[in-house]
Amino acid sequence: MTHNLRRTTTIAAMALVAGLGLTACGSDDSSSSSGGGGGDATSVTFLPKNLGNPYFDTSDAGGEKAVDEFGGTFEEVGPDTATPDAQVPFINTAAQQGVNALVISANDPTAICDALDEASSAGTKIVTFDSDTDAECRDLYISQADAEGIAKAQVDLIAEQIGDEGEIAILSAAANATNQNEWIDLMEADLEENHPDIELVDTVYGDDDDQTSFDKTAALLQSHPDLKGIVSPTTVGIAAAARYISTSEYKVEVAVTGLGTPNQMREYVKDGTVTAFALWNPEDLGYLAAYAAKALADGDIDGAEGDTFEAGDLGEYTVGADGVVLLGEPFVFDESNIDDFDF
Known part of the structure; x- marks a missing residue:
């Protein structure tokens, strides 16, 4: 393999x-x-x-x-x-x-x-x-992977990338996706317990559709002008968010992380849009x-x-x-x- x-x-x-x-x-x-x-x-x-x-x-x-x-x-x-x-x-x-x-x-x-x-x-x-x-x-x-570990990894990544303070949002897949919701619940608990200076201001759903996720990213940035980071626990979402930010004024200013594949994310890592992300x-x-x-x-x-x-x-x-x-x-x-x- x-x-x-x-x-x-x-x-x-x-x-x-x-x-x-x-x-x-x-x-x-x-x-x-x-x-x-x-x-x-x-x-x-x-x-x-x-x-x-x-x-x-x-x-x-x-x-x-x-x-x-x-x-x-x-x-x-x-x-x-x-x-x-x-x-x-x-x-x-x-x-x-x-x-x-x-x-x-x-x-x-x-x-x-x-x-x-x-x-x-x-x-x-x-x-x-x-x-x-x-x-x-x-x-x-x-x-x-263990759900708690997946959630903690994403929280740790975004915390490191935004200096452990500021507003973040989550761009998920479908609203009823079992794994997504479990990870989000655990991320919320981790943020509350261990990262008091990070505020989760919104969770939106891109339905694992590229264009929908792209549009949701744009809407998040318009609705939350002080946003410091986006966490997307879905490969479709993280790639769409990175694509939007890579050609926008938010590049480098707004961190993007979550779960993605190397082939999807390589260009965004190479151009500085994304620092690090996770996956199995x-x-x-x-x-x-x-x-x-x-x-x-x-x-x-x-x-x-x-x-x-x-x-x-x-x-x-x-x-x-x-x-x-x-x-x-x-x-x-x-x-x-x-x-x-x-x-």
Whole structure:
């Protein structure tokens, strides 16, 4: 794998995206498949929050790599928009097709549970990754990093970049995104407890859409003329915010950080718009999710705490409480290391 962040790096202040994307497969029925195909092959379908998101392009590519390694069949499907209702038809179709495992990043913790329950009843193993559902709605959740660590990393980054004082705002993804809201709650608590001179003046939602996030950035700067920093815990948002600020009067004056991918953020680090940001390796996240799905589908594990399974190049993992498997620590990217990564 390209740069196993889990094994080779640790975060200084603790950190990261995302949600990222690729170029899109485009329409609701878009999909790709690969892998071994015989009747005994483990079939795995990846359902990201939406297609056309660089974060999920990368994570799903990691899943496809894993499925190829263990000789299964891989398919990626998904909606164009990151809404829970848009994911339901794809869940239903996967169940009807009898896929062995569905790997999904949830757009809502509860709204898709009925569909997931039906799929589970039909024999499909349910693995969430990146963004979880309620625990009773899936078999395993593959978490990119500890939520407290992700939140603290982003707060530490913005605090350092603005001298630990001033007004900041958060540019999130969708208002009901499980992971985003958990991180924001933890960031608010960290700010209140440890950074009394930093004031969070606004939280806005770009819906993981580039243009919407770009426009929200402009609106934030107009509404809060004393703003010193923007934290965006989503790869789409941080790139859009950096793009806006890079050609504006706010460059250098307003810090931008959060969760992003090196390839998205490289030009903004090089031109001085962004000092540092965080993320885990989304390719590894998808790779681990696919191996977890295989272990479930093959009956090697049932998702109980203490279960262990092998995840190819990443080695052995252990299932934690509530069916959570932790990929590892996130990583901080800056000018000194960003050229070492390509995703």
